Amino acid sequence: MKIDYERFAGKKCRELMQIQERFMEQLSIGSYQHWYYDAELALLRLYNDATDQLYLKYIPIGTFSLTSETWMWSWFNDHSFEPNKDSTLAVREFGIKSDYPKLTAGTFPADEFDCWEFAGISLATLEGIGVYRAATEELQSYLLITAVLEEDSREVIHFNQAKVECKIHGRSRAAFVCQHLNLEHPKGFEEAFETYKGMGLSEDDDFQAWCDECEKVRIRNNGWNEYAEEFARIKLVCEYCYFELKSFNCL
Ligand SMILES: [Zn+2]
Ligand SMILES: [Zn+2]
Known part of the structure; x- marks a missing residue:
C-alpha cells in the first residue's frame, strides 16, 4: 500500500x-x-x-x-x-x-x-x-x-591550513619556493624537510623549497637571514605547482 x-x-x-x-x-x-x-x-x-x-x-x-x-x-x-x-x-x-x-x-x-x-x-x-x-x-x-x-584529526588539521587558489590547479594547501625555481631550467631543489605529494603536515609546517644558488647563499650566511631571504625572495605557490617544480628541478 x-x-x-x-x-x-x-x-x-x-x-x-x-x-x-x-x-x-x-x-x-x-x-x-x-x-x-x-x-x-x-x-x-x-x-x-x-x-x-x-x-x-x-x-x-x-x-x-x-x-x-x-x-x-x-x-x-x-x-x-x-x-x-x-x-x-x-x-x-x-x-x-x-x-x-x-x-x-x-x-x-x-x-x-x-x-x-x-x-x-x-x-x-x-x-x-x-x-x-x-x-x-x-x-x-x-x-x-x-x-x-576530533580537533587533532587529519581532516581538521587540513581544514585549518592556509589555502591558495591556483589558476591551473584550483584550491590547495599553500607552498613556498624561491623566486628562481621555474619549469624552464632545472636549478636544484632543497627542502626544509623531506616531502611527498599529499603528505599530512602539522599545523606549524609548510612546504618550502629553494634552488642550489639559494642554498649556497644560505650556507654562507649561516642560515636564513635578511640577506639570504632577500636573495631567495620566497613566493607563494600551490601544492600541485610545488610538486611539479620538485620533479622538474631535482638534479
Ligand atoms: Zn633560489
Ligand atoms: Zn598550481
Missing part, C-alpha cells in the same frame, strides 16, 4: 525533531554563535573563539532561498562543491520508487516546513546524527551532520 507523501514526510519530520533535540543538547549546538564551512572538505566549524569550537562532518542536503522561496536539492546545485553531495541522490531514488515528486525534482517553490521534512527524510535515508541549518540573510543551507571530528 502506498503511503501518501504528506503522512510520510510528517512522520520523518517528527522523528527528526526527536533526534534533533538530543543532538542540540549533547553537543551544545546552540551555544556556538558562529559557523564556517569548507565545502570542498564538507566540514563545518561551529565556534565562539579559537578555543571554543566544534568540528562536524556533513552532507549538504539542499538550500532554501529566502528571496525566491524555492528549495534546491544539493545534487541539482551547480554551486554546491561538496564532493559527497551526490549521496543525496539516494533520497531521489527513493522518491522515484515511491512516486514522491518533491524528492525527485531538483528545485521548486517550497516553505520552511517542507525543508525540515526534506531534512528528516534525508536523515533517515543517509543516516546522520542531526541537522544543522547554516543561514545567511538570503539562503538557508541544510547540512546533514554525520560525525563529530
Whole structure:
C-alpha cells in the first residue's frame, strides 16, 4: 500500500525533531554563535573563539532561498562543491520508487516546513546524527551532520591550513619556493624537510623549497637571514605547482 507523501514526510519530520533535540543538547549546538564551512572538505566549524569550537562532518542536503522561496536539492546545485553531495541522490531514488515528486525534482517553490521534512527524510535515508541549518540573510543551507571530528584529526588539521587558489590547479594547501625555481631550467631543489605529494603536515609546517644558488647563499650566511631571504625572495605557490617544480628541478 502506498503511503501518501504528506503522512510520510510528517512522520520523518517528527522523528527528526526527536533526534534533533538530543543532538542540540549533547553537543551544545546552540551555544556556538558562529559557523564556517569548507565545502570542498564538507566540514563545518561551529565556534565562539579559537578555543571554543566544534568540528562536524556533513552532507549538504539542499538550500532554501529566502528571496525566491524555492528549495534546491544539493545534487541539482551547480554551486554546491561538496564532493559527497551526490549521496543525496539516494533520497531521489527513493522518491522515484515511491512516486514522491518533491524528492525527485531538483528545485521548486517550497516553505520552511517542507525543508525540515526534506531534512528528516534525508536523515533517515543517509543516516546522520542531526541537522544543522547554516543561514545567511538570503539562503538557508541544510547540512546533514554525520560525525563529530576530533580537533587533532587529519581532516581538521587540513581544514585549518592556509589555502591558495591556483589558476591551473584550483584550491590547495599553500607552498613556498624561491623566486628562481621555474619549469624552464632545472636549478636544484632543497627542502626544509623531506616531502611527498599529499603528505599530512602539522599545523606549524609548510612546504618550502629553494634552488642550489639559494642554498649556497644560505650556507654562507649561516642560515636564513635578511640577506639570504632577500636573495631567495620566497613566493607563494600551490601544492600541485610545488610538486611539479620538485620533479622538474631535482638534479
Ligand atoms: Zn633560489
Ligand atoms: Zn598550481
